[in-house]
Amino acid sequence: MSTLPDPDDPIGPDGSRAGPDETRLRARAFLDAQFSVLLVVCLLVAAAGGGLVYTTHVDPGTETQTRTVSSWNVETEYVHSAEVTEPSPVFSIGDELTNRETYFASVAPELDVAAQTTYTADSAESVDVTLESTLVVRNVGGEESGTVYWEQREAVDSTTATDVGPGETVSAPFTLNSTAIDERVATIEEELGASPGETETFVVTDVEVAGTLNGENVTYTRSVQFGISHEGATYTVSDPGVQSDGDEQQVTETVERTYGPLRGVGGPLTLLVGLLGVAGLGYARYEGLIGIDEAEREYLSFRDDRSEFDEWITRVRLPPEAHDRPEAYADGLRDLVDFAIDNDTGVVEDPNTGAFHAVSGEFVYTYRPPLAPGFGGGAGRAPGPDRSGGDGRETAGSDANEDGFDGDESGDDEADAGLFTSSLFGDGSDATESSESGTASDEEPDDGSERDEGPAPDGRE
Known part of the structure; x- marks a missing residue:
């Protein structure tokens, strides 16, 4: 038997099955039905692209920007060391123990401390640096109450340096004798007869930098605290590390707005796509490349039903x-x-x-x-x-x-x-x-007359 043709193939006038590109035919039908919508979309795309091109390349407008033109910075830190003054199995007399957290009171009871301050600036004039260090011994209540039961202050150093330039270091050294401080605390508590809170010992250094920095008169002040606590045969220091403060001089100015490369290229491309879409739709409609006639519409309807x-x-x-x-x-x-x-x-x-x-x-x-x-x-x-x-x-x-x-x-x-x-x-x-x-009916005469059949077989009429 012969092979049955594909039912989806249309039939030509000669009985053969062939047909146009149905996808193309449906595309033409879609373009014809949605012509107005597509035209509006292309116009909107072109308008959006034109707006992007205008605002990006023709009239980008302005914006306000704040930028830093100069800055200055002040840094303060403590350096400390203790010299071994008593013989021991592990240390020799004259050895220097530097920047440790804990020191031995029996072999190195005196702690040499120096508060150091330096500053940076783009320009500076008549800058004076003052460092004043004070030893504070006090007895306070808990952290929540903050009650100070007694307090004793003693100035240990005061240093002032004039015409200090950027990057120069001003040092204010002083010495703390841990054994002497411990004895002082014991004497005060003995005289008071009680010690209701916790005894604290620390040095507070007041830093002042005054002068003209980056063309502006500046007076900078700050307090830095260096703690020391005696624990029997050792004493421990609480070093705050480098403390830094500064300021920036900023200016606000109006500049032309700038955009990234995506918008710079995307705007013209969007405009081009929109214009090409409008031109393409117009040309296709003018040349009759879109739209379908009634026969094509009927054919598509049949294909859908099939x-x-x-x-x-x-x-x-x-x-x-x-x-x-x-x-x-x-x-x-x-x-x-x-x-x-x-x-x-x-x-x-x-x-x-x-x-x-x-x-x-x-x-x-x-x-x-x-x-x-x-x-x-x-x-x-x-x-x-x-x-x-x-x-x-x-x-x-x-x-x-x-x-x-x-x-x-x-x-x-x-x-x-x-x-x-x-x-x-x-x-x-x-x-x-x-x-x-x-x-x-084919055997009957066309004129309706009776047919002469001849004599009957038996001779009867």
Whole structure:
């Protein structure tokens, strides 16, 4: 048997299955239906691109910026060391213990401390630096109460340096004897007879930097604290590390607004895309490259219905006898399928002609789909079987080779035809009777006169 064609291929006037690019046809239909919307979108894109180009390259506008033109900074820190003055198994007399957290009171009871201050600036004039260090011994309550039960202060150093330049270091050294401080605390507590809180010992250094920095008169002050606590044979220091403060001189100015490369390039590209879209749509409409005619629209509608109702359609080659019944025509495939569903029958697609049929009662209901646009004949319907009688009407054919039946396939096709006619047309009696009636009528004279049959066999008239 021959291979059935693909049902999705449209049928040409010569019975071949070929067609245009349906995707392109649908694209044309979409562009035609959405032409106004697409045109507005392209205009908006072009307008947005034009706005970006104008605000980026033509008139970017201005903005206010604050920038730092100069700055100055002051740093204060403590350096400390203790010299070994008593012999020991691990240290020699004269050894210097530097910047430790804990020192041994028995071998190095005196701690040498120096408060050091330096500053940086872009320019400086008449800068004086003053460092005043005070030893504070006091007894205070808990951290929450903050009560000071007693306090004793003693100035340990006061240093002033004049005309100090940027980067120069001013040092204010002093010495703390941990053993002497511990004895002082013990004497005070003994005289008071009680010690209700916790005893603290620390040195507070007041730093002052005054002068002209970066063209402005500046007076900078700050207090830095260096702690020391005696714990029997050792004493521990609390070094705050480098304490830094500074200031910046800033100016506010109005400058031209600048944008990044994305906006600088994206604006012209957006404008170009919008203009090309408008020009392309206009050219396509002017040249008739978009839009579809009624025949193409009808063809697309048929293709949609064919896809939607595919499960209701069976592909069968129809024998010539199938068209002996009276034939009615449906306006659309959807109408034919609805009719078939309502009448509990199937829809058959004849692969030879592309026509669709449904059989109900004495009639064959047929829908002939539109030709695929692009065939030479233009708009039209898929061809039906060649059944033109003498009066030009379509009649049932009787040629065995008609509708694709050939000698080589006659056996298989006749079997298929038999199955089809048996299932859709009953036992074939109607077709047989019609054939016999046609034969009988052919034997009757056309002028209606009685035929002279001659004498009867038995000699009777």
